[in-house]
Amino acid sequence: MVTELDKVDVVTVGVGWTGGIIAAEAAKAGLNVMGLERGHERGTEDYQNVHDEYKYAIRYELMQNMSKETITFRNTRDQRALPMREMGSFLLGDNLGGAGTHWNGQTWRFLPYDFEIRSMTEEKYGEEKLKDDEGYRIQNWGITYDELEPYFDKFEKTAGISGEPNPLGGDRSDDYPTPPMIKTRSLKMFEEAANSMGYSPIMMPSANLSEAYENPDGQSIQACQYCAFCERFGCEYGAKSSPEVTVIPAARETGNFEVRPHSNVVEVMKDEDDDSKVTGVRFIDTQTGEEFFQPADVVVLTSYLFNNYKLLRVSEIGEQYDPETEEGTLGRNYCYQIFGGAVGFFDEQFNTFMGAGALGMAFDDFNGDNYDHSDLDFLHGGNMAITQTGARPIATNTTREGTPSWGAEFKKESIENYTRTLRVQAQCATLPHKNNYLDLDEEYTDAYDIPLVQLTYNFTDQDRSVQKYTIDRAAEVMEEMGANEIKKDTVVEDYDIVPYQSTHNTGGTVMGDDPEKSVVNNYLQHWDRDNLFVVGAGNFAHNGGYNPTATVGALAYRCAEGVIEYAEDNRRLE
Amino acid sequence: MAKEDQKEKKFSRRDFLKTTGVATGGIIGGSLLGGSVGMNLNSVMPAQEEETSQTEETGGEETGGNENPGRMFFHNDADFETISQAMERIFPEDDLGPGAIKLGVPYFLDMQLAGAYGNNTKEYMQAPFYEGETTQGYQSRLTRAELFTLGIKALNTESQNDFDNDFSSIEDGQKDEILTKFQDGDADLGIPRAAGKPEDFFRLLRSATLQGAYADPLYRGNRGMEGWKMKNFPGHQHAYIQQIDTDSFQEIEPQSLYGGK
């Protein structure tokens, strides 16, 4: 029934940013790598007629087909978890390149504070500030910013990131490889306002490159044309750093890497004779229905956090987290992102329809512990930004408070405001709580009869406080920018799976230095199985005040180093 | 509205076969060409092809687009009229420009309901179905096509109950009252709320109207790119690198993906 394939040195489950990075590094080191990808091949040639908002941004052409696989969701344990039947809150990647194909490219390094949040908070404010008694489970990551810095640098150089130094970020060993993008009128207004308020605005680090660039692997990335169809779209110019234009071709050029598309992995196979090892993965060819066993010396899960979690769980590797007893680590510390922002209404018309996915300016004066939290009832904060990503007409219908959501008044307002509103928002951290976690659903299954992942998640008081605080700060900036009228976000009650918020899901397979509180060590090596690595935003012990991928990319380079070292001497990594 | 009605009738049978052919041909042609253009960034091939085939077969509409491209989903004229009138209330004609009907939005919906959108082919539709919390999203076993069908029927039932007339024959203000009942979840869809909710129908009606008004004309709405023109959205432009740093507002003639109107 199950056909056994030739053994490889390394197999990755999924070929997005994380899978591509592992593949490129391992293949360059001479290891023979197989990338099993459930979706199809694709690349720049497939994005030549992509400026179609309806197809790509509204109907999610490039993303996961929910009829085959989704998750179930509930806010609290006393509710019945139900399937996320349509995509909404976050947009899961599929096919070669994964979500890296249709991301924006806002490429921020997490702050030094993020990695040592528990000890730094305790040291400065005392232990009570961590609110363990209220169920928060804030923990260090088992790695410091300084340890991760070389890997950040490596990811930025691979991706050619365009940016300028951040006075409020961690120390850098080198400048960004390419200069920042072009400043637009609205960005300059933000900059001026932020400067006059004493903040430190910088151009957003961008994976839409300001100029053509050749990366250290010899791959070329083109200059961004500011086409404004970036987030949710593939780049027709090869100007957005994505796995298909960087790490995947780099891996292929070694001759040591093969992608096998249409291959949906369903199980990690444990070694029956050695409980510290796995032997490979079992997958289904989605075109023929055939089942295969791919033996490998090293297995790396790079399938995004939901499926990384799911594969460990269905393969019975590690112990499931139980929110009652707090025993088990698999599934704990799931976090998300919360936004605090304000919209300003202007008489002036702006070229809102122009832009690029990571065209923006931002400041970190209210991020991490860059400001004093002594008198605040929350920790952390968020990166405060204005972006010009290219507003599109189906999705952009901004109206003033009290305007009906349809009819003549709505039409007039939404048309008028399309070019006359700007938004400033903080992208805020969310911190782990014992009630927020991943589990396996008992009722619903995917197309291969495997249970769906079950998410139990709600925003916490901490999250709502940080949101409320940053809404007010955003509104102040908007006022300084000269808006006639300001509409502040309303503070959310319950997390809602319907409206898009961000694809910044974190946790579930967290890293750390304590096997009692984490799933993998700081090389992303599984605590129980030496030749199994798990990498992605699932490793984050909490979510910071930025987009995740620079940190994900850095962790993937760290993991690749571990994989290569392990392949040499087959030992646990310290 | 009476005028629209007549035009609809006048067109429907006579042009049905011919126009269906145009619509299908245009779309298939578009996507086939789209796939084969490859890396040639400067190619205007698809645009030219599309334009010729349109003018040849429709005789060149002055207003752009095809006023009656035919229908794939709505085979009942009265149903189509009902949903057209509802969409027009969501996005009415005014001094800024055309409303949903002139923009061809009902034809956009018609094509969508006949395909992947209407049949929920990319959504998870496995049983069991339970009524959930609002934060859990859509939980009905009904496909979008089924929900629209029920919704249209219910629009007429509600307006018969309240105003003794079909939805398409009542006053604008009365239509708005009926639509508000759906929006607020107060209308009766004719099935238990656990099975399908009027507010879900309304949500789809609203979103589909905006989608049809502003999607590329390829999808049969946004006729003449008039939706985009009202909003100052230039559609598909290859690049803004030449204008991105200008401080003044740029008015740019919109362009569609394959050159269609």
Ligand SMILES: Cc1cc2nc3c(=O)[nH]c(=O)nc-3n(C[C@H](O)[C@H](O)[C@H](O)COP(=O)(O)OP(=O)(O)OC[C@H]3O[C@@H](n4cnc5c(N)ncnc54)[C@H](O)[C@@H]3O)c2cc1C
């Ligand atoms: C619209 C959007 C905008 C974004 N913008 C930003 C941004 O501006 N900045 C930022 O930092 N981040 C952004 N992100 C997030 C970013 O895209 C992700 O962090 C990143 O791409 C994750 O990479 P990954 O390799 O972990 O996972 P993915 O890219 O999701 O790759 C996982 C791969 O595994 C495959 N796979 C899954 N399950 C299986 C299986 N069972 N068998 C085989 N293959 C499988 C999938 O098909 C996929 O190709 C954005 C995301 C989205 C969706």
Ligand code: SF4
């Ligand atoms: S905005 Fe720039 S990077 Fe993004 S898709 Fe367009 S050209 Fe590519």
